[in-house]
Amino acid sequence: MELYNEKLEAEFQSKIDSGQNIEAKDWMPEKYRKTHIRQISQHAHSEIIGMLPEGNWITRAPSLKRKITLLAKVQDEGGHGLYLYSAAETLGISRAELNEQLNSGRAKYSSIFNYPAVTWADMGAVGWLVDGAAIMNQVMLTRTSYGPYARAMVRICKEESFHQRQGYEIMLTLSKGTEVQKRMAQDALNRWWWPSLMMFGPRDEESVHTEQAMKWKIKLKSNDELRQQFVDQTVPQAELLGLTIPDPKLKWNAERGHYDFGDIDWEEFKRVVAGKGPCSYERLKTRNEAWDKGAWVREAAMAFAEKQQEKSLKEAS
């Protein structure tokens, strides 16, 4: 039995190494399945919780055009959640269970959504920085070994880069606007900058999953590599906006060919990951309320579908 498993595992790994995708029906080590369920569902939960901070600005958006693009963006995130839940389901977990994990607070989601969206400029900063940081991870994941996940990512990435452009465009408009608008934009950058850097996760030396994840191509670049790439990409964009990144240590390092940047407050990172972020309580509460309020609707839909099925069976006989 053990020999048999070893053989399967070797075949499995060589398949990944040769760049082939693993599909739902293929044999896979139990750990691979579990890791993927965890990662894909965390990702899906992040999309769903991610609807909330921006969703609260839809009714207050400053123009019809902005209202429509924001509404469409938040809807896209819901769609991303849907594809990802479907991808997780291919690994043998049900939507109901996934939902229960989120609502009970057992599952994790991206900590960034536990920060408040307090002004309209946050709709710009979130799109620009948060969607921007998410893309870096997701572009990498289009080449991950699990087929359904990789394919969901291809679809999602297209929309995310659109979101990022929209966010940047909001920032650009603000930065060309009145003093009060510029101040609003700078304030949003000040609040979202460090949490965005934290989105890439702990430093490499403290990241527990990295090595195995690299072997399975869940990760092709390390947390620190991606974080550096993000900083390098974002600094010139901030300059173009005439905004200041809130890091006195930020400086171009010609020798490295990268920007050096200051220390992340890892205590804050741990606090927010542990569910003590400024909005952690509200986000889960909102999610649970929506779900509980919808219980009778879901029951009704199920009962109705059953009745319809009975009816068509009777008609057929």
Next chain:
Amino acid sequence: MNYQYLLLLADNPLILGHRLSELCGHGPTLETDIALTNIALDLFGQVRNYCQYAAELHGEGKTEDQVAFLRYEHEYRNVLLTEQPNHDFAWVIGRQYLFDAYHLPLLTQLSDSKDSRLAGIAMKSIKEVRYHHRFSSEWVKRLGGGTEESHQRMQAAMDQLWSYTGELFLETEDEKAMKEAGVGADYGKMRPHFDADVQQVFHEAGLVIPEGPWHRTIGKNGVHSENLGYILADLQYMQRTYPNMEW
């Protein structure tokens, strides 16, 4: 074309779209959340078409956003039905269905308008509203025929919402003038379509069509319920707090 008539047409999708957008991220399932957001997106698209037209008609550099956002409460012309709150999903569906059953024959008529720009907007919108109507009427049937609880909730919502349907077909001065000019809709011709639709859907849903008295205040004349003030506080927040800025 009468400016006020365009506001009448714009404000229903604007306020209904606002109510639906309050639900984004809070739906009973992800699928219904996405579907309701789609409807809101269609409605706001229609609002832009009407408001752009109204802004041009008004002249003096008025913009679509000034038309949509910067009016006093009594200058909004939406029917009271559209401003009713999202008390529960049955209210959301009931409000949507009753409006769709009105909106569909309205757009059918407007697509024959002598005003070609209005006819164009209506023809484009009608495809969207056909889908809205299918979605909402199916849900009325699903909730009406689902469980005991859903049936009761659907009936209870309709009992309240029905009293706002009288206003839909009350003709204001502006509507009368536009009808006579061959530009606006003729409620006399629309009404039978609405009635037949309601009869059929309520019947299939196992619901009783409520009777009687209709509310006497008329949103179309700028007399609103308590709800509109709160809606405008959100809708106008940015435009009022930060006047004369580009966003």
